[in-house]
Amino acid sequence: MENLVSPLIKPSSNTVLPERPQWDDPYAFLLSMSPLAQNDYWWIEQKIKAGWITDRDIQLVRFLSVHRWIVLDQIRRIFFPDVKDFISVRKRVSRLIRYGLLRRIKWTSYSGGTERNRPSIYELGDSGADILKYMHGISLGNRDPRHQKPATMLYRSRYVITNELYIKLREAFNMVHFEFHPTLKWKDIQVIPTAKYVLRSPKGREMPFYLICHREDEKWVKTVRFQAAFFKEYIANVEPQATIVVLVSNDEKALLANKIAEQEGASSFTWFVTDKDLLYNEVHLSQGFFFFEKGEKTYYDLR
Numbered sequence: 001m002e003n004l005v006s007p008l009i010k011p012s013s014n015t016v017l018p019e020r021p022q023w024d025d026p027y028a029f030l031l032s033m034s035p036l037a038q039n040d041y042w043w044i045e046q047k048i049k050a051g052w053i054t055d056r057d058i059q060l061v062r063f064l065s066v067h068r069w070i071v072l073d074q075i076r077r078i079f080f081p082d083v084k085d086f087i088s089v090r091k092r093v094s095r096l097i098r099y100g101l102l103r104r105i106k107w108t109s110y111s112g113g114t115e116r117n118r119p120s121i122y123e124l125g126d127s128g129a130d131i132l133k134y135m136h137g138i139s140l141g142n143r144d145p146r147h148q149k150p151a152t153m154l155y156r157s158r159y160v161i162t163n164e165l166y167i168k169l170r171e172a173f174n175m176v177h178f179e180f181h182p183t184l185k186w187k188d189i190q191v192i193p194t195a196k197y198v199l200r201s202p203k204g205r206e207m208p209f210y211l212i213c214h215r216e217d218e219k220w221v222k223t224v225r226f227q228a229a230f231f232k233e234y235i236a237n238v239e240p241q242a243t244i245v246v247l248v249s250n251d252e253k254a255l256l257a258n259k260i261a262e263q264e265g266a267s268s269f270t271w272f273v274t275d276k277d278l279l280y281n282e283v284h285l286s287q288g289f290f291f292f293e294k295g296e297k298t299y300y301d302l303r
Contacts, residue, residue, distance in 0.1 A: 017112070021250060023158075024250075025157070028111075039099065039127050061131050067166070069122070072120065074160075093122065105120060105122070105123065121156055162180075172302075176200045179196050191227060191230045193210045193212050207243070209244070209245050210245070221256065228261045246261075247274070249274060249275040250274055272292075287300070289302065
């Protein structure tokens with residue numbers, strides 16, 4: 001939808017569209033991206049040898065090569081957990097942008113006006129891509145920022161909110177595995193969920209989960225139906241111990257997805273979690289997953 005609003009309309013003057021969830025906004029669009037640093041890799045090597053680029057910085061680069069898009073608060077919680085001062089973290093991130101390890105994306109939306117806080121999103125920069133290539137032998141292909149495949153804001157938002165779930169899983173549970181986009185096959189059908197993660201219980205039992213994150217794109221309801229039908233067969237015949245987790249922005253979408261899961265016979269192994277619970281409600285993730293019973297939302301207690 002972001003390409004269907006006239007570009008001559010200023011977001012600040014648009015009072016027609018109601019406010020959408022921050023990370024599920026089809027009217028969001030990109031304002032600017034920080035320029036590529038275009039540093040020679042020799043220059044980057046010297047910064048590494050001199051300690052100006054640290055092991056933690058390189059770890060952040062490797063993280064972004066998989067997790068793609070992240071916001072400043074998520075960077076702070078993962079890589080600066082003992083630093084409470086946002087200014088210090090922001091200064092460090094700004095330096096990494098100058099070095100070219102990171103790139104900043106500023107965005108806004110036609111919905112909800114411009115007074116709303118819209119945190120910048122961070123992705124890999126060109127120097128970060130070079131570090132991956134020359135230090136770790138990782139080629140990014142069409143994800144290299146110098147010839148990057150275009151992405152919508154909804155696509156970026158899917159990663160940001162999935163990374164929020166990732167962080168809270170690490171905080172609340174013993175998570176022993178997390179990977180994006182595993183390929184699942186049953187007979188001649190193939191499905192690629194958003195992610196797979198595995199939690200280990202205090203008694204050593206490993207519990208696999210498949211995450212399906214949906215945003216407000218045109219075909220999300222149809223896709224949920226196809227995925228529910230697939231997982232009914234896949235869970236029964238391949239991984240009977242697995243659970244499906246559906247991540248949507250609000251309770252209304254969760255209820256709709258649950259009705260589809262019920263129709264396809266997949267509701268018994270499907271859990272839900274929402275952006276609202278992850279971001280705004282004072283809910284610990286051990287009590288943040290829920291299911292529907294006779295249309296009523298009921299939280300699991302996983303403590």
